[in-house]
Amino acid sequence: MKLSATSNVRQHILDTAKPIISSKGFVAVGLNEILQTAGVPKGSFYHYFKSKEAFGEALLETYFADYLLQLETVLTQPGASAAQRLMRYWQYWLDIEADCDPKGKCLAVKLAAEVSDLSEGMRKVLEQGTGAIIARLAQTLEQGVADDSLRPWTESSEAATSLYQLWMGASLRAKITRDRKPLESALLATKRMLGLD
């Protein structure tokens, strides 16, 4: 079994597609563009994915898997209070989303609106992925309550939900205005909502 090679090509397609779709969207990008960039013939694509939609689901799945891994490392930095770890996360978010190049930006923000009325499968992955992120944030909020480094205005999972959504909205508006002010507003509001000032 050549399973490693199999997943290499598959993963290579996914890796190539990420920055392209991240900047142009899902519908606007054709398979041709992705496959030419990846140097993979079209015939192979349908060996690894049964349709463009299935490919979209896989793209989001791997994206969230990676994201959650990174999130984990940020939120478990040793020698920092829960509040500090959390704020470092938002700071990362700000830096990434304030960058001009859309390639590295959050796929959830980019695709949520476009895709969730279009593909039930992709919508579900988005739902599960964002849910997992929020759950992980809630966990750190709990820790912050325990170590008394922050004081959320409400129950942890409720607070995590609102904070995550606040940042989604800020990122969306940052796409519109093309500057970091929306994100800086979010940072300020976040501090306030966590009782950090």
Added chain:
Amino acid sequence: MKLSATSNVRQHILDTAKPIISSKGFVAVGLNEILQTAGVPKGSFYHYFKSKEAFGEALLETYFADYLLQLETVLTQPGASAAQRLMRYWQYWLDIEADCDPKGKCLAVKLAAEVSDLSEGMRKVLEQGTGAIIARLAQTLEQGVADDSLRPWTESSEAATSLYQLWMGASLRAKITRDRKPLESALLATKRMLGLD
């Protein structure tokens, strides 16, 4: 000059397109679908708009114009405090965005991510439109400070920005989850941020 008829057809195309694009997005919808639905021949389109992109700009322009008008009536309801008028606005937002049918929903939320990396023209309209909404909200926040019906955590325009973005994010996530919880979280957070509890 048949100027009225001209703008009628033009406006008719715009009106027809709004719900379609509101539910399927900009790129995913072809001119054919819009024009067939509108009963306008394809050849006519380029008489009224110089390109699909120009049409997109016009669509957003009329959308924001209408929106600001409605916003104005909600925020000037007589016999209510600034806080009450503002909360009624968010409640409207919640009701619209929690509805299953995407046709009536906010075009800014639907199109921001998809379009602002794609068309500079549409991005600018989005920027100007959301800016105007935020400015109008800030005005009511000021009034609320004046009549002492609410106590924002920061300067009015900063607060208006964060609130609007919070609701954009909540709407985006409501699209993902297909329920009203994200919006209810936003409502709760809003009340808290305005010192209404």
Added chain:
DNA sequence: ATTTAAAATTAGACCAGTCGTCTAGAGAAG
């Protein structure tokens, strides 16, 4: 009132591009 010039509107051709299919064969594994 009839003709004519001009403008508004439409029909449909156009080609590049879409997703997905399909047949053929290359390459590796057992």
Added chain:
DNA sequence: CTTCTCTAGACGACTGGTCTAATTTTAAAT
């Protein structure tokens, strides 16, 4: 030497936005 995975890319059926040329409508002038 058979079997199976994977590659190759032409192909079909269709849709995309755009544009030019023709038609219809309007207004003006005789």
